[in-house]
Amino acid sequence: MSGNGMTPSPEMNNGVPAHPAVFRADSWNGLLDALAPHRGRRIVFTNGCYDILHPGHVDLLARARAQGDILVLGLNSDASVRSLGKGDDRPVNPFPVRAYVLAHLASVDFVAEFDEPTPFELIKAVRPQVLVKGGDWSVDRIVGRDIVESDGGTVLSLPLLGGFSTTALLEKIRGRK
Numbered sequence: 514m515s516g517n518g519m520t521p522s523p524e525m526n527n528g529v530p531a532h533p534a535v536f537r538a539d540s541w542n543g544l545l546d547a548l549a550p551h552r553g554r555r556i557v558f559t560n561g562c563y564d565i566l567h568p569g570h571v572d573l574l575a576r577a578r579a580q581g582d583i584l585v586l587g588l589n590s591d592a593s594v595r596s597l598g599k600g601d602d603r604p605v606n607p608f609p610v611r612a613y614v615l616a617h618l619a620s621v622d623f624v625a626e627f628d629e630p631t632p633f634e635l636i637k638a639v640r641p642q643v644l645v646k647g648g649d650w651s652v653d654r655i656v657g658r659d660i661v662e663s664d665g666g667t668v669l670s671l672p673l674l675g676g677f678s679t680t681a682l683l684e685k686i687r688g689r690k
Contacts, residue, residue: 526609535612538590538626541638547623548583548639555581558641558657560632562589562597562679563611564604569647569677571618576671577645578620585623585639587632588612596630605683631656640664648672 536544548556559577563570563586578584588611589597594604604611612624627635636644636657644661650670652658658668 527607529609529613532613532616532624534616534621534623535609536623536625538628541625541635544585544623544625545638548585551583554583555643556583556585556639556641557581557643557645558585558587558632558636558639558661559645560587560589560627560635561647562594562599562604563615564594564599564606565679565682566611566614567677567679567682569674571620572674573645573647573671574615574618574620577643578622580643580645580667580669581641583622584620585625585641586615586621587627587635588615588624590626590628593628593630599680633657633660636660642666644668646670 534547536547557577557580559574561570574584574586588608589604591604591608595601608626612626615621616624625635625639633656637660641661642664643666644655644657646655646669648670652668652670655668655670661668
């Protein structure tokens with residue numbers, strides 16, 4: 514999280530301390546309260562599973578953050594990741610672990626869990642000025658585009674840093690590549 518002055522709570526979840534910039538799917542009101550002082554600044558939103566963090570993720574998040582002042586990362590819940598058909602063993606890292614790591618990146622200001630297959634409802638709640646996905650998504654396929662554009666915002670599909678993929682990394686770990 515980039516310096517909002519909050520200190521982590523000592524509560525533990527899956528072996529990691531709670532982080533004040535992480536909001537579970539049932540606490541979006543807390544996220545909206547945390548965003549309130551930032552209204553008037555350019556809020557950027559992106560989303561994904563971020564199961565095993567790699568340079569491609571870090572690069573995309575840094576470039577997404579460069580599009581505005583605050584980056585909200587919508588993070589698929591464990592059930593949401595499973596619903597996407599990524600495999601029975603996914604996510605490798607449970608939500609609290611993924612969220613904790615992501616919340617500590619300088620580019621990420623807030624992490625918000627969503628349970629659905631897409632972050633449509635979360636985007637509708639946050640109302641970002643900029644919506645970003647990786648270049649494997651064409652702008653016309655980006656969920657929430659209609660909301661952001663109707664508010665006068667921008668939707669971007671940023672090129673991916675080549676050679677990095679969680680699926681490929683897992684295949685390598687499993688000895689299949």
